[in-house]
Amino acid sequence: MDWWHAIDLPDGSVTPGGWDLRPTAARIPWPDLDGKRCLDVGTADGFWAFELERRGAADVLATDLPSPFQQRARQRFEHARDALGSRVRYEELGVFDLEGEFDVIFCGYVLQMVRDPAGALAALRRVCAGHLLLIETVSLPLEALPSPLARLDARHDGREWFVFNRRGLRKAVELAGWRVEEQTGVLRDHPGPLPEAQRASRSWKYRIGARGRSCALRAAAAGSATQLFGRDG
Numbered sequence: 493m494d495w496w497h498a499i500d501l502p503d504g505s506v507t508p509g510g511w512d513l514r515p516t517a518a519r520i521p522w523p524d525l526d527g528k529r530c531l532d533v534g535t536a537d538g539f540w541a542f543e544l545e546r547r548g549a550a551d552v553l554a555t556d557l558p559s560p561f562q563q564r565a566r567q568r569f570e571h572a573r574d575a576l577g578s579r580v581r582y583e584e585l586g587v588f589d590l591e592g593e594f595d596v597i598f599c600g601y602v603l604q605m606v607r608d609p610a611g612a613l614a615a616l617r618r619v620c621a622g623h624l625l626l627i628e629t630v631s632l633p634l635e636a637l638p639s640p641l642a643r644l645d646a647r648h649d650g651r652e653w654f655v656f657n658r659r660g661l662r663k664a665v666e667l668a669g670w671r672v673e674e675q676t677g678v679l680r681d682h683p684g685p686l687p688e689a690q691r692a693s694r695s696w697k698y699r700i701g702a703r704g705r706s707c708a709l710r711a712a713a714a715g716s717a718t719q720l721f722g723r724d725g
């Protein structure tokens with residue numbers, strides 16, 4: 493089984509995933525999670541959902557958009573959940589179909605996958621009564637420009653829509669009705685034990701930062717999305 497995430501299991505083993513988010517978790521500007529109702533959007537193998545639970549959340553719902561990728565990831569999620577003795581719940585749901593109310597929402601590397609990232613942020617705002625934790629890939633070349641910017645098809649392979657610079661990510665979040673409380677600098681993504689991931693991380697693009705850089709932020713639910721021209725504008 494090819495894992496997406498490196499997850500620590502109670503027997504001392506680590507799932508052999510492509511992404512090791514354990515060092516990144518130490519850089520997230522976490523709010524108090526004690527007793528909170530939490531949601532993880534685009535959970536894949538569930539790393540962030542299990543992390544929310546580990547850090548004290550009372551209830552965690554992991555969600556992901558139905559797809560062949562998600563079906564395989566769900567099997568890995570269930571394997572990890574059983575091994576961890578976790579109570580995280582799972583639902584097959586896309587970011588635009590969320591319902592209910594959550595105190596804390598985690599959304600990791602999902603905005604780059606959707607054609608309407610501002611709409612996705614507004615959809616998250618509608619189901620959040622507390623905080624959003626966001627981590628996204630950022631474009632290092634665009635960091636050099638002092639404006640809120642995004643790049644289309646940043647990897648030239650059709651696998652991403654928009655990749656922002658840090659100012660652009662912050663601006664998109666604010667326009668969707670959030671108040672940004674804290675934002676990290678540029679973070680380096682860490683490959684997991686999966687051999688392909690180890691190989692990719694040694695490429696020149698990763699080493700100079702053209703790949704594998706991200707930024708995290710914490711935003712409070714405050715206000716509503718900016719609307720310039722009716723519901724869709």
Ligand SMILES: C[S@@+](CC[C@H](N)C(=O)[O-])C[C@H]1O[C@@H](n2cnc3c(N)ncnc32)[C@H](O)[C@@H]1O
Binds near residue numbers: 534556585588605
């Ligand atoms: C790059 S992976 C990130 C996985 C995990 N959140 C993380 O931080 O490692 C992107 C995830 O977003 C999910 N995704 C893609 N489109 C989505 C949508 N419209 N709504 C919710 N999740 C989506 C994918 O299924 C996948 O699990």
